[in-house]
Amino acid sequence: MAFRRRFLSIYRETLPILIIALGGGLFAGLVLEGMLESVERFPGLLVMVPVFLATRGNVYGALGGRISSGLHQGLINPKFERNERLISAVIASFINGIGISIVIGLISWGALNLLGRDSAMLTELVGIMLIAGVLTSFVMIGGLLLLIFTGYKLGYDPDNLVGPIVTTLGDIFGMAFLFLSVAVIEVIL
Amino acid sequence: MVAPGGSLGSWETKTIVTNMFPLLVVLCVIVLWAGITLEDAEELLEQYGLLAVMVPTMVDMGGNLGAILSSRLSTRFHLGTTKIDLRDRVLWADIAAVLGLAATIFTALALGAWAIGQVIDASLALTTLLLISLSSGMAVAVIAVIFSLLATYGSYKLGVDPDDTTIPIVTNVVDVCGMIIFIGISSLVLGF
Numbered sequence: 084m085a086f087r088r089r090f091l092s093i094y095r096e097t098l099p100i101l102i103i104a105l106g107g108g109l110f111a112g113l114v115l116e117g118m119l120e121s122v123e124r125f126p127g128l129l130v131m132v133p134v135f136l137a138t139r140g141n142v143y144g145a146l147g148g149r150i151s152s153g154l155h156q157g158l159i160n161p162k163f164e165r166n167e168r169l170i171s172a173v174i175a176s177f178i179n180g181i182g183i184s185i186v187i188g189l190i191s192w193g194a195l196n197l198l199g200r201d202s203a204m205l206t207e208l209v210g211i212m213l214i215a216g217v218l219t220s221f222v223m224i225g226g227l228l229l230l231i232f233t234g235y236k237l238g239y240d241p242d243n244l245v246g247p248i249v250t251t252l253g254d255i256f257g258m259a260f261l262f263l264s265v266a267v268i269e270v271i272l
Numbered sequence: 273m274v275a276p277g278g279s280l281g282s283w284e285t286k287t288i289v290t291n292m293f294p295l296l297v298v299l300c301v302i303v304l305w306a307g308i309t310l311e312d313a314e315e316l317l318e319q320y321g322l323l324a325v326m327v328p329t330m331v332d333m334g335g336n337l338g339a340i341l342s343s344r345l346s347t348r349f350h351l352g353t354t355k356i357d358l359r360d361r362v363l364w365a366d367i368a369a370v371l372g373l374a375a376t377i378f379t380a381l382a383l384g385a386w387a388i389g390q391v392i393d394a395s396l397a398l399t400t401l402l403l404i405s406l407s408s409g410m411a412v413a414v415i416a417v418i419f420s421l422l423a424t425y426g427s428y429k430l431g432v433d434p435d436d437t438t439i440p441i442v443t444n445v446v447d448v449c450g451m452i453i454f455i456g457i458s459s460l461v462l463g464f
Contacts, residue, residue, distance in 0.1 A: 086365045093369035097340055101377050104336060108329030109384050116324040116392070119317060129314060130307035133331055137303040137447050140335070141296055141440055149288075158283070168283040175288035182289075183296045190297075194304055200311075246339050254328050 100247040107251035111136070111258040118258075121265050125203040128265065130191045131212060135261060138183050139253030143223045146176040147231060147245030154235055155242075161232040173228075177220050184216025185209055207272055214264035215257070222256045223249075295437065299444045306331065306451035313455045316464050321394035322385050322401070323458050327451075329381050330408065333374075334450040335443035338416035341370050342439050345424040356425050367417055371410070378409030404461050408454040415453075416446045 115132065122128050149172050153159040159169050188209030195202035202208070227248060234244045282288065310317075310327065317324045344366050356363065382398065382405035389395035419442045427438040458464070 086361050086368075089362055089365035090369045090372065093340075093344070093366065094372055097369075097373055098376065101333070101336065101373060102380065104332065105329055105377055105380055105384065108332055109325060109381075109388065111328035112325035112385075113388065113392075115327055116317075116321045116394075119314075119321070119324060122314060127311070129311040130304065132327075133306040133310055133447065133451060134300050134303045136328060136331065137306075137335075137444055138296065138300060140332075140443070141299055142292075144440070145292060149283075153283075171283050171285045172288065175285045175292075178285070178289050179292055179296060182293065183300065186297055187300055190300060190304060191307065194308065198308075242343075246336065246343075250332050250336060254332065258328065 096243075100243075104247050104251045104254075107254040111254035114258040114262050118262055118265065121269070124269065125207055125211070125265065126201040127191055127195050127203050127208055128211070130195065131187055131208065132258075132261070134187050134191065135184070135212065135215065136253060136257050138187065139180075139219060139223060139257045140249055142176060142180045142183065143227055143253065144245060144249045145179075146172060146224065147227055147241075147249055150228065150231055151241035151245055154231070161235045163228065163232075173224055176224055180220040180223070181213070181216045184212040188212035204272075207268055210268050210272065211261070211264050214267055215261045218260040218264070219253075219256050222260075223252055226252050226256075295440065299440060302441075302444050303447060306448045309448075309451050309455055313459070316455070316459060316462070319464070320396060320458070320462060321392065322389045322396050323404075323454075325388055326381060326385050326405065327454070330405075330412070330454040331447050331450050333377060333381075333409065334412035334416045334446040337370050337374055337413050338420045338442050338446045339439060340373075341366060341417060342420040342424050342442060345420065346439075349424065349428050356421060370417060371413055374409055374413035375406070378405045381405045381409070400461060404454075404458050408450070408457045411453050411457075412446065412450045415449050416442075419446055 118128070150159065153168060154161060159166050188205070188211065192202055192205045192208050230248050231241045231244060235241050379402065382401040385405070386398045386401050423438040423442045427433070432438065
């Protein structure tokens with residue numbers, strides 16, 4: 084039964100990873116639930132949440148895919164070293180990750196005003212995104228490289244690791260730093 | 273994103289940023305729709321906090337399932353399968369596995385949310401959570417399957433590597449569908 088064998092092989096291979104992603108998602112959900120109180124203080128905060136989380140996946144998923152292809156092709160080594168390619172890719176991810184966070188603040192504010200809805204000040208929304216974006220970048224890039232390198236050295240195909248690692252780390256740290264960032268902006272602005 | 277020589281054509285910071293940033297902005301605008309849906313549901317979430325707990329998983333899991341299927345499909349295309357044949361049993365095994373995973377994960381999501389509800393004093397009945405989680409989850413899974421098939425097939429027709437643009441767009445569109453379906457079904461079930 085080729086059908087049954089293929090079904091079971093995909094199911095068994097993927098389920099553990101998805102269960103870990105579910106754990107990360109539930110943690111992020113608890114943080115989101117805790118953040119609902121701040122929504123009245125910063126209208127528009129909820130608009131930014133899905134965009135911020137999805138962007139973590141887009142930016143660092145691309146970095147992970149690049150690193151994993153680079154490892155397969157022998158262009159980079161599985162360790163933190165002064166490799167020109169590795170450094171270029173990491174810097175590009177910082178620029179993309181932090182730059183797009185600012186864009187999220189801008190377009191969310193723009194969309195809310197365009198639709199004639201209640202919105203926090205532009206500086207508040209952009210400030211929240213900037214702090215959360217910077218903090219998440221460091222943890223995501225460091226954590227992703229560490230896990231891919233370790234997995235690769237242990238014999239796992241990095242291609243299969245990237246997606247779930249990015250989703251899980253992105254959910255957990257994305258929401259945690261967003262929560263922290265809202266608290267910081269509440270205090271300083 | 274279609275850099276000369278594919279996504280590995282260049283490892284220069286400037287090239288990576290100029291290739292990727294415009295796509296990232298487009299993806300943000302797509303997902304903004306999910307954000308506005310979430311903002312609209314603020315009162316629903318405040319009354320039923322457990323729904324907020326389920327939001328990140330509902331939004332991410334559709335994209336995850338789509339990515340699993342897309343990467344299988346694109347590998348098979350790389351290996352020489354040139355068209356989608358609906359009598360192909362391997363294809364149906366892949367699709368069945370994705371739906372099986374969805375059924376398992378969305379059952380687990382309902383159980384997880386229910387257990388959290390016992391602790392944070394925001395409980396909903398387990399049957400209600402199962403109904404919301406499984407019906408929206410399976411709907412999203414079916415959408416993820418259809419989009420992945422169309423997108424992987426479409427990008428091969430157009431000669432674009434699906435890893436570069438198609439998969440990100442599919443996962444983000446499926447994320448938006450996940451949010452809209454989840455909020456829609458939750459309001460319906462809870463009579464909000």
